Amino acid sequence: MEWKTKITKVEPNHLVTKGYRQEDLIGNVPYSHVVYLLLKDKLPSKEHGKMIDAILTACIDHGVTPPTAMASRVVASGGVPLPTAVAAGVLSIGDAHGGAIEKGAKFLQEGIARMKQDGKSIDEMAKILVSESREQKKRILGFGHRVHTADPRTKRLFSLADELKITGKHMNLSKAIEKELGEQTGKNLPINVDGAIAAISSDMGFDWRLGKAFFLLGRVAGLTAHVYEEQTQEKPMRKIFSVDCDYDGPNERDLP
Amino acid sequence: MEWKTKITKVEPNHLVTKGYRQEDLIGNVPYSHVVYLLLKDKLPSKEHGKMIDAILTACIDHGVTPPTAMASRVVASGGVPLPTAVAAGVLSIGDAHGGAIEKGAKFLQEGIARMKQDGKSIDEMAKILVSESREQKKRILGFGHRVHTADPRTKRLFSLADELKITGKHMNLSKAIEKELGEQTGKNLPINVDGAIAAISSDMGFDWRLGKAFFLLGRVAGLTAHVYEEQTQEKPMRKIFSVDCDYDGPNERDLP
Amino acid sequence: MEWKTKITKVEPNHLVTKGYRQEDLIGNVPYSHVVYLLLKDKLPSKEHGKMIDAILTACIDHGVTPPTAMASRVVASGGVPLPTAVAAGVLSIGDAHGGAIEKGAKFLQEGIARMKQDGKSIDEMAKILVSESREQKKRILGFGHRVHTADPRTKRLFSLADELKITGKHMNLSKAIEKELGEQTGKNLPINVDGAIAAISSDMGFDWRLGKAFFLLGRVAGLTAHVYEEQTQEKPMRKIFSVDCDYDGPNERDLP
């Protein structure tokens, strides 16, 4: 029943996280680099440090309508402590919200592995993957956005990844898929911010299982701001939204 | 039914958070400074930027035993998605866990307001506050720790606050209370990490209602690492801990 | 480090809850009576059994707009497991949503204690309590509803409590407060469903600290139905509501 952790050693007056004394990390290593350390067991290079920081900032907030923000605001309106309301927003991060990072990264990482195994080029692999997904009527995640056609976050992440020389085979496969999708479907389905983070984090060597973590770790800042704003600027149990929902259940009836 | 938000303006291909375009923030302003922006409506000075970053790092992790980490690991062991398990840890941030930052900051902020109103010195105010709390048998929060007598995080935060010239009246009141507590109780009850963050964030001008937010925003990094470690290194539903709990309810009986 | 529990004794092939073997409870004691057993350490009388069952049913659902239902539906739309989405709704049960049961019961239980101590009649006590709350500009919780003027649940709970001879001093104090509120404010503020449960559960001898528990234990049924409906009838990340929210934060600006 013994178990091991690689995260933190706790002794009286002594805290060591992933090998580094916490007093050495505090104020010397930027918080976003400490996040990297926690998830990758080593401090980032200068380039990776700048990139992980940019990824977190790219996830901070998208206004009041996404499930994350709305869940946090609605729960806050019930009159609960700040962490309870922030956690409610975190709960909504799922396969359909933020989940494209995880699934997209898995798709790219498996695509690259298969490409190597089968001796294909990136363009060949993209063609195969897009064709297969169309045959199986499965959407490839990380392309297209319900609000933005040219997401400003995506463009910035791309140019940073290039500048920092992080762009690698996962990003190139992602761009080849974008092109192939356009050709095969005739639609413009640009890589979205989830898809960009999926590709870049894969090129940085992160496990796709951490896909939702990047979104969560950035978004929690915006959620905290939403809950604080709700708690200090609005009345409890206020009407937050209007709903156009009709009852179409069984007709009113007497008990048998 | 109209309402307002000061957080993010969302338009197609255009995202503005607290006045700044997100593409300008990404990769140009450190993530921890963006957190400050979200909570304070302006970018930090160089000194405040370094301090908020240090505060977040000071909260990242304290091993597997605090309610935050244990709740996240236990929930992860049920076989749920990463965000669900991280959120469970966030839920445990309450009056008894991380709550000393909020309550401590409120106590200090009200103490300073009262000091000004009553024309007292910091030492006089500390004496009054400690005497009152002893009469009312109320603990002053932010002093003493169940593991550390000289918490390495606290020492580092103090020296940074001095170095960055952030130390001000709230920290001074806190130190005067620590001294007074020692004199009145005969016990050594040093300012703990929660108390340090309470004092420093107050000197930075933060609302005490954000007390739990700093802890949450830092700790979420450690919780993510715990959940990832549990999901990738351990078996679902494993025995995580041993419990020494006896049943002392009603004796076994037949239904009436 | 030893601790005790009065809830369940677990031995191989043997489970005893509050003194009763689980195999005896299953199918012999109605589930709602088992809830009573868990919270009160004994099985209910016939009358109390019928009343606790009615209280749970009175809390099941109030459509899609309360924070509970909306939080569950919004979180479900993120594409998460059913329990995660149900839990999100439970999180919104707070001081402003369902909280009137807890606070109302506390108010009534303290009112009755004070009435006895001060040798007052119920009408005298009601007058004192309403006057005090008006002087302190504090709302007495459990009166008035934002949708219903004659809540059908409340009327049914009242007549059941009378019929089952559960109506006692807490309910009488509640009715005296309702009358006094009308006289002192000139407004019609009828006891609402929260107030009814506060009074009845107090007359049944329940601790006010369980106030939110009744609401939670009933509402979880409706929340499960909402999440199941969302997951099986709607698309992930659909637009659930419309929001009329304007950005009034800092004007768009360049980084300094």
Place this chain on the structure above:
Amino acid sequence: MEWKTKITKVEPNHLVTKGYRQEDLIGNVPYSHVVYLLLKDKLPSKEHGKMIDAILTACIDHGVTPPTAMASRVVASGGVPLPTAVAAGVLSIGDAHGGAIEKGAKFLQEGIARMKQDGKSIDEMAKILVSESREQKKRILGFGHRVHTADPRTKRLFSLADELKITGKHMNLSKAIEKELGEQTGKNLPINVDGAIAAISSDMGFDWRLGKAFFLLGRVAGLTAHVYEEQTQEKPMRKIFSVDCDYDGPNERDLP
């Protein structure tokens, strides 16, 4: 953007759930039957009513060690409201904890569909399913328990299902699988309580997607009792368990 709900119609002074006025349901229809109504759109027969009630009671509690109870107690110890702590326990209901009901019911429902399509007998189908799962090295869920060899809840549910004439093809397939597992593996892997609920709820016509719902709706009673006990009998932030966890991360080192 219009949507529909079959759950509750809300009008001033008028609440209709699945066709029935709430005032008619309250105190006339047992709460557990109302749960059935919410999940199945109709009131249960006498037999189904008794069975759904028994299923909920079979899930109430299994002491302090399962992830549900431990998550709720640990989170409660952080000093948070009762619903927040109960919700934390609900979050741990996942593929590895309570999830066998969902997966087991899906397996049985698909097995019966395939049996009909392929014109097999129940025994033939069981043989095929066990052989396939052994070839694919996949565990069939709902068999074996880490504490009980003859779970008292399971036996009681079986005899009730027989008595109420609910036992049908899903339960028979389940029993045939149990027998076949014994023969093919030489191990005694009796249907456990999750497996029993999977089979019985399938014979009652419930969608396997509701598998986790039964467990959740019953367990929430025990979780409420655990949180209440923790909040009223124990000190905040107490040491709840002992952990035997070693740090085996990177050796202590200086920052580069």
